[in-house]
Amino acid sequence: MKTLQTASHWGVYNVVLDDTGEIAGTTPFARDPRPAGFNPALPELVRSPLRIDRPYVRESFLRHRQKSNAQRGRERFVALSWDQALALVAGELTRVRSDHGHASIYGGSYGWASAGRLHHSPSVLKRFLGLNGGYVDKLGNHSFGAALHIVPYVLGRSDIAQLATAWPLIVKHTRLIVMFGGAHLKNTQIESGGTVLHEAVDWFGKVRDAGVKIVNVSPARDDAIQGMTTRWLPIRPNTDVALMLGLANALVSQNLHDREFLATHCRGFEPFEDYLLGRSDGVPKSPAWASAITGVSAIEIEELARRMAHTRTLITTSWSVQRADHGEQPIWMTIALAAMLGQIGLPGGGFTFGLAAIAGVGASLPKNLPRPTLPLGPNPVTQHVPVGRISDVLLHPGRELDYDGRTIRFPDIRLIYSVGGNPFHHNTNLNRFLEAWRRPEVVIVHEPWWTPAAKFADIVLPATTTLERNDIQAAELSRFYAVMRKVIDPVDLARNDFDIFAELSDRLGFRRAYAEDRDEMGWLRHIYDHSRLAAAELGYELPIFDVFWADGIYEFPEPADPEPLLASFRRDPGTHPLKTPSGKIELYSETIAGYGYADCPPHPAWLEPFEWLGSPKAARYPIHLLSNQPAVRLHSQLDAASASRASKIARREPLRMNAVDAYSRSLKDGDTVRVFNDRGAFVSSVVLSNDVIGGVAHIATGAWYDPLTPDSGALEKHGNPNVVTNDKGTSRLGQSSVAQTVLVEIERCEIAPDVSAFDPPVRITEPGDCSRA
Numbered sequence: 148m149k150t151l152q153t154a155s156h157w158g159v160y161n162v163v164l165d166d167t168g169e170i171a172g173t174t175p176f177a178r179d180p181r182p183a184g185f186n187p188a189l190p191e192l193v194r195s196p197l198r199i200d201r202p203y204v205r206e207s208f209l210r211h212r213q214k215s216n217a218q219r220g221r222e223r224f225v226a227l228s229w230d231q232a233l234a235l236v237a238g239e240l241t242r243v244r245s246d247h248g249h250a251s252i253y254g255g256s257y258g259w260a261s262a263g264r265l266h267h268s269p270s271v272l273k274r275f276l277g278l279n280g281g282y283v284d285k286l287g288n289h290s291f292g293a294a295l296h297i298v299p300y301v302l303g304r305s306d307i308a309q310l311a312t313a314w315p316l317i318v319k320h321t322r323l324i325v326m327f328g329g330a331h332l333k334n335t336q337i338e339s340g341g342t343v344l345h346e347a348v349d350w351f352g353k354v355r356d357a358g359v360k361i362v363n364v365s366p367a368r369d370d371a372i373q374g375m376t377t378r379w380l381p382i383r384p385n386t387d388v389a390l391m392l393g394l395a396n397a398l399v400s401q402n403l404h405d406r407e408f409l410a411t412h413c414r415g416f417e418p419f420e421d422y423l424l425g426r427s428d429g430v431p432k433s434p435a436w437a438s439a440i441t442g443v444s445a446i447e448i449e450e451l452a453r454r455m456a457h458t459r460t461l462i463t464t465s466w467s468v469q470r471a472d473h474g475e476q477p478i479w480m481t482i483a484l485a486a487m488l489g490q491i492g493l494p495g496g497g498f499t500f501g502l503a504a505i506a507g508v509g510a511s512l513p514k515n516l517p518r519p520t521l522p523l524g525p526n527p528v529t530q531h532v533p534v535g536r537i538s539d540v541l542l543h544p545g546r547e548l549d550y551d552g553r554t555i556r557f558p559d560i561r562l563i564y565s566v567g568g569n570p571f572h573h574n575t576n577l578n579r580f581l582e583a584w585r586r587p588e589v590v591i592v593h594e595p596w597w598t599p600a601a602k603f604a605d606i607v608l609p610a611t612t613t614l615e616r617n618d619i620q621a622a623e624l625s626r627f628y629a630v631m632r633k634v635i636d637p638v639d640l641a642r643n644d645f646d647i648f649a650e651l652s653d654r655l656g657f658r659r660a661y662a663e664d665r666d667e668m669g670w671l672r673h674i675y676d677h678s679r680l681a682a683a684e685l686g687y688e689l690p691i692f693d694v695f696w697a698d699g700i701y702e703f704p705e706p707a708d709p710e711p712l713l714a715s716f717r718r719d720p721g722t723h724p725l726k727t728p729s730g731k732i733e734l735y736s737e738t739i740a741g742y743g744y745a746d747c748p749p750h751p752a753w754l755e756p757f758e759w760l761g762s763p764k765a766a767r768y769p770i771h772l773l774s775n776q777p778a779v780r781l782h783s784q785l786d787a788a789s790a791s792r793a794s795k796i797a798r799r800e801p802l803r804m805n806a807v808d809a810y811s812r813s814l815k816d817g818d819t820v821r822v823f824n825d826r827g828a829f830v831s832s833v834v835l836s837n838d839v840i841g842g843v844a845h846i847a848t849g850a851w852y853d854p855l856t857p858d859s860g861a862l863e864k865h866g867n868p869n870v871v872t873n874d875k876g877t878s879r880l881g882q883s884s885v886a887q888t889v890l891v892e893i894e895r896c897e898i899a900p901d902v903s904a905f906d907p908p909v910r911i912t913e914p915g916d917c918s919r920a
């Protein structure tokens with residue numbers, strides 16, 4: 148028996164090996180107070196029948212190459228040797244590059260991939276494609292794309308995940324937390340790059356023990372911490388801005404806003420106040436006005452405004468709230484409301500984005516910690532596209548898009564190289580996306596498993612999992628570096644993404660530039676040493692690599708006294724101005740005014756989403772569908788493991804809906820339903836719940852896309868909500884994902900097709916082809 152430490156986005160843990168060297172189980176990392184529930188899931192899937200055992204090519208791609216793109220996802224795969232596969236990929240890259248230029252290669256490849264800084268597959272891809280001459284990259288992200296675009300104008304910053312109040316300050320100073328979009332402990336199992344100590348649960352315990360009052364503004368009662376007394380303000384989805392405006396209006400009408408802070412630290416309160424009071428548009432944003440939109444009573448709004456003004460209040464807004472049409476507005480309005488309370492920069496006051504969205508939000512971190520990372524190198528192509536608009540990019544080459552104050556012209560993508568993400572998970576409006584995905588001439592995917600992306604690719608290369616390689620974990624919101632040890636040899640013919648690209652760069656003539664003559668351990672040593680030097684400049688003495696590798700973990704000290712967010716700016720805005728044009732918090736942005744975007748006006752505003760419970764479309768599609776993050780897996784990762792499968796009902800992703808909505812549709816617990824709108828339909832199993840308000844249904848994301856037939860518009864059988872979501876952008880400013888803005892209807896499904904999400908595709912070995920590594 149032997150145990151080896153590894154790490155994942157869901158934490159550090161140990162893998163136990165039996166005497167034959169086979170995986171026998173996992174044990175938690177001893178120092179982790181709350182290990183994630185699904186630690187055993189990856190070891191369980193390492194030798195699953197879903198593993199891709201060798202390189203494959205789609206059958207007619209082999210014969211007709213790029214003329215068969217409409218067949219993508221419809222055909223058998225032919226086994227290849229690594230030599231054949233690498234020659235094919237190198238040949239396609241060369242052909243596309245010389246026929247159409249580098250801006251016809253899409254390498255934006257979105258995705259969480261796995262933890263580990265060296266083998267982070269999207270980074271490895273970018274390093275490779277950059278050296279190959281360049282690629283079209285993505286802009287923004289799915290997590291907090293709208294925030295990422297608006298906050299620079301308002302606060303002059305873009306470090307969204309760090310716009311948070313540190314836990315010790317909340318416990319000590321905050322008396323009231325008003326959570327728009329709630330906070331959910333299930334989400335704190337995760338950290339991009341991996342947490343080391345899951346501490347959020349215990350911090351919430353301390354918050355509770357300190358007697359902090361909590362208000363959960365959400366369509367779901369359980370978007371709150373179990374065991375904490377919480378006041379639930381049920382709200383219609385996507386109407387948070389209206390509620391915040393109602394609160395702001397109540398503050399002004401009771402003269403409870405901090406005029407001095409607004410004058411000394413903010414710019415543009417006057418035009419915003421004109422809007423708030425209805426001077427500019429004739430509509431006062433009164434509590435009664437807000438009540439009609441949100442469903443929260445006017446009295447509650449007035450009372451909450453008073454409570455917020457009279458006590459140390461932290462306003463938190465979840466990332467989900469901005470993953471919606473006009474998602475820039477709730478973020479801007481959160482800052483405006485906090486500014487009116489005048490507590491920004493005071494301990495425990497102000498605002499926080501994404502409290503409990505991932506493990507590290509609110510962690511006390513030393514400033515500017517270096518992280519060992521693989522250098523990406525230059526990308527000579529400068530034409531990039533918003534990640535939320537990828538379908539439009541693929542469907543409409545040459546078309547122009549207003550984006551963040553400029554116009555971008557869509558490139559003509561001929562080749563997609565996708566690693567470390569699941570486009571059939573992160574993209575919205577999958578029926579349209581499938582058509583888009585079938586446009587380019589070539590789609591190349593590296594995957595450990597037969598995920599939907601692999602099944603719908605042309606060339607599929609088998610990638611290792613983290614357990615098959617050595618790496619270093621070092622997340623952005625963490626004070627730790629952790630050793631990730633290779634646990635087993637690569638399964639079947641799988642190779643590390645890094646090595647696949649090394650082989651390809653060899654064939655393309657730039658191996659030296661790519662691999663720099665280092666092997667895996669050479670690279671780990673190199674990137675660690677780089678960070679060690681940078682850390683030394685900040686006064687930290689890290690051990691030499693061999694000592695770190697033997698120790699398994701390095702911990703930077705926790706700062707003794709975390710600073711309140713924006714504390715120095717508050718203390719002295721003259722000496723510590725924000726990086727905005729005025730140096731202050733911009734409640735009115737001259738720059739945004741100059742763009743003239745109706746869907747992102749120059750101050751925070753309530754703009755009706757393109758569909759919501761108050762819109763005419765609700766007559767046909769009366770249920771607002773929210774697709775939240777799954778409790779038992781990471782997005783679509785680990786969906787095939789037993790923890791995730793056990794959470795399904797009749798093998799489908801369950802959907803929660805209010806009992807009254809269910810009764811009126813004659814649905815009972817466990818019924819199979821069809822959830823649909825004009826964009827698509829999926830099958831799910833119903834769970835009745837009074838924890839979601841009437842008119843709202845909840846389904847976790849991540850069920851592997853499983854269409855009845857491989858056609859755009861086919862019924863999805865497994866419960867993937869992205870067949871009904873829309874792929875418009877949040878606004879011309881952010882062009883980010885609107886995954887939470889969806890109306891649907893739900894009806895009983897009498898005859899439900901079988902789920903086949905976890906069936907690998909048909910594969911053949913060509914006669915006479917003895918494929919070997």
Ligand SMILES: Nc1nc2c(c(=O)[nH]1)N[C@H]1C(S)=C(S)[C@@H](COP(=O)(O)OP(=O)(O)OC[C@H]3O[C@@H](n4cnc5c(=O)[nH]c(N)nc54)[C@H](O)[C@@H]3O)O[C@H]1N2
Binds near residue numbers: 258260470610848872
């Ligand atoms: N409806 C709806 N959709 C959403 C959201 C929502 O709220 N609602 N949320 C969005 C958000 S916030 C996010 S972040 C995205 C997440 O979307 P993704 O990041 O695309 O989702 P993952 O399932 O994590 O995909 C990672 C893929 O990488 C593969 N992988 C893991 N390790 C390796 C490796 O070492 N090498 C290679 N080659 N592959 C590897 C995994 O098998 C998996 O298929 O989804 C978005 N989608």
Ligand SMILES: Nc1nc2c(c(=O)[nH]1)N[C@H]1C(S)=C(S)[C@@H](COP(=O)(O)OP(=O)(O)OC[C@H]3O[C@@H](n4cnc5c(=O)[nH]c(N)nc54)[C@H](O)[C@@H]3O)O[C@H]1N2
Binds near residue numbers: 289328385386781
């Ligand atoms: N276990 C687990 N944890 C994860 C992930 C995972 O896949 N699994 N993914 C991680 C990632 S990539 C991200 S980006 C974060 C995302 O973190 P979030 O975006 O905060 O998480 P969600 O679960 O999508 O949404 C939280 C809640 O927001 C509520 N909500 C949705 N729309 C609205 C609205 O319009 N108004 C209000 N008031 N509430 C609304 C929903 O009821 C939902 O339960 O989670 C991370 N954590």
Ligand SMILES: [Mo]
Binds near residue numbers: 289291
């Ligand atoms: Mo995310």
